[in-house]
Amino acid sequence: MSTPTSQQAERYQLFQRSGSTRWQMRFSIKGQGQIKRSLETDDQAEAQRRADAIWYKATYRAEQGLSAKAHGFEAVADEYIKLIHREVERGERRADQGRSEPSLIRRFFVGYFAQKPIDTINETDLERYAEWRRTYWTEGPGKLVTHIEYERAGHRLKRPVRRVAPAVSRQRAEMVVLRALLRQAVKWGYLKTPPEIRITARRAPDNRRPSFEPHEFAKLEATSLSRLADPVMNDGPRRHVKSKNGRSGWSIKRLDDHTRRDRTLMHAYVMIGAFSGLRPTEMYNLTWGDVLGYRAGRHKPVDQRDIRLQVRGKGKSGKAIPQKAAIPWFDTLWMLFQRSMAREPLDTDPVFASEQGKRVSSVANGFTQLLKAAGLERDHRGIKRTPYSLRHFHISEQLANGAEVMDVARNCRTSLVMIDKHYGQVRLERVADRLRPEWTRA
Secondary structure, three states: OOOOOHHHHHHOEEEEOOOOOOEEEEEEEOOOEEEEEEOOOOOHHHHHHHHHHHHHHHHHHHHOOOOOOOOEHHHHHHHHHHHHHHHHHOOOOOHHHHHHHHHHHHHHHHHHHOOOEHHHOOHHHHHHHHHHHHOOOOOOHHHHOOEEEEEEOOEEEEEEOOOOOOOHHHHHHHHHHHHHHHHHHHHOOOOOOOOOOOOOOOOOOOOOOOOOOHHHHHHHHHHHHHOOOOOOOOOOOEEEEOOOOOOOOEEEEOOOHHHHHHHHHHHHHHHHHHHHOOOHHHHHHOEHHHEEOHHHHOOOOHHHOOOEEEEEEOOEEEEEOOOHHHHHHHHHHHHHHHHHHOOOOOOOOEOOEOOOOOEOOOOHHHHHHHHHHHOOOEOOOOOEOOOHHHHHHHHHHHHHOOOOHHHHHHHOOOOHHHHHHHHHHHHHHHHOOOOOOOOOOO
8 A cells, every 4th residue: 555645645545456566546526436547557656647647637527517537439339329229119219220320330430439538539530530431331441341231120131331432411310320429428427518520521513314405305306317318319329429629539328228227226216215214224125015005006096096114124113104206116116126027026025126136235336326426425514425314304304394293203213302313403494483473673
């Protein structure tokens, strides 16, 4: 045992446990009981210096209304997780929070802050944590994780890791949980004021999908039709052409049947895509048996016909109601199949078929050539258009012309969230009159 001075004895006591040369200290804080700490030294003078520092810090914390003993983040996090489970049992929290939040806290918050005293976490620490979290799955500890286990309906399941940075919305949702944890630590007296938590991000790029304006689609349609005709209409195989300065040496060839067929199929693809809103995968999977009502009305005028499309693709299936303007182009594809195969298509035959009656695997190259010919390869932002742009044109035009958002979402097998995310600006067209009330001065 030590022989303490009277001033020291009023603050704390130094002592050594039996069989140990390490110094310990004990002291009491009113309302918080006795506190014992190891000073991790054999030197009595050094032990006293350390004891003074601990005692002054504990006294200051108590004066500030905090717990005299500093608490590591992990210990507080475990206590908070237990609180979450109790609140779930009492019906004060949703059951899914009792599953998702503890795993979030342990994987990310404890994974970063670990034993750091919770009252020493500041805004700089949170800024560094945010960057660590963004790279967790790509450069941090998560790069070694092969899968994530979770529970659903009492079953343990696995899912692969997505090695991408979390979306800003995801980061903000996680920070809500961390903010709640720190606020609870304030209520428990473990820290005075929680640091401010902010997630800052650069302005998100304009990720609206490239579509067509009505006048652009009209140009695309006209260009596509013009490419179906021979550039030189005469009986010869080719025509030699002279330039304005009199030089010659180049010629224009007539279209061969193979090229004409490919371009005709491409034109039908463009028109059906624009007037049905089908995804490229859905168009690829389409068979004649999926074009419901087509056979029964094939010989009727277009205005007396109606069809439905049974579609499959992107893990989804359902029925789609196309515009009637798409029907003549199904007639064109039917005709192309008959000419190539010398028979009518069976229900199992693909709608978009090659000369051999096989499913056309891709139209991307042909579509790109058509876009280049029309000068429409990229939109006004410089983003390259793809066959998907026909679907976006369809949805945009439906919304701009007053179709109900819910109806469009269902018919195109997508969600209201996706509609709002990618086509929100188009929806303004529906309320253009309401955005121009009669208050403008003449």
